Amino acid sequence: QQPVQSPQAVILREGEDAVINCSSSKALYSVHWYRQKHGEAPIFLMILLKGGEQKGHDKISASFNEKKQQSSLYLTASQLSYSGTYFCGTVHYGGSQGNLIFGKGTKLSVKP
């Protein structure tokens, strides 16, 4: 039931792009993305809902393929501040639809 994230880790130079993927074996109601810096609280980035609705930061883009039960987070022109661990959280059909199940995370390091 836990979503699978890939890659597990990625190293970028400033200005480079990255894609982080999240896939589930169960039908998804929504996908949520968070970023966490070491020792800090996760912060909200984006929500993608079935039907195409999105909510989140203007500078973040993501996609949600309901049929494939996958979501991707696109980080373009990366900055040093993008470094951290990115988690996707999923809400599945048939559950309480109240809580998120988080993936194991993708560690992103942006170097100067």
Add this chain to the structure above:
Amino acid sequence: DSGVTQTPKHLITATGQRVTLRCSPRSGDLSVYWYQQSLDQGLQFLIQYYNGEERAKGNILERFSAQQFPDLHSELNLSSLELGDSALYFCASSVGLSGAGNEQFFGPGTRLTVL
């Protein structure tokens, strides 16, 4: 600052002891979630309360319990502590359910060390 407060920030205790972690959600948020994050691990969902009632349960041990009070603050009780319970415990809140498109706001966490 997310508006979610957690106390205490750090807690050091011994095996076999019992501790209580406290969380105050953002003003207006009805839903409270508890997560456990062990060293370099992901966020393990423990339990969720919505407007005072238990809504969903995750991988929460029987030694752990939680409740949400009428003023919507929540407490997580951990008993018969073991070394493996050492972790960062996060509380999060949202105005409604995550499935309805409501984002969760995380508190700063309580770092529990069991010696």
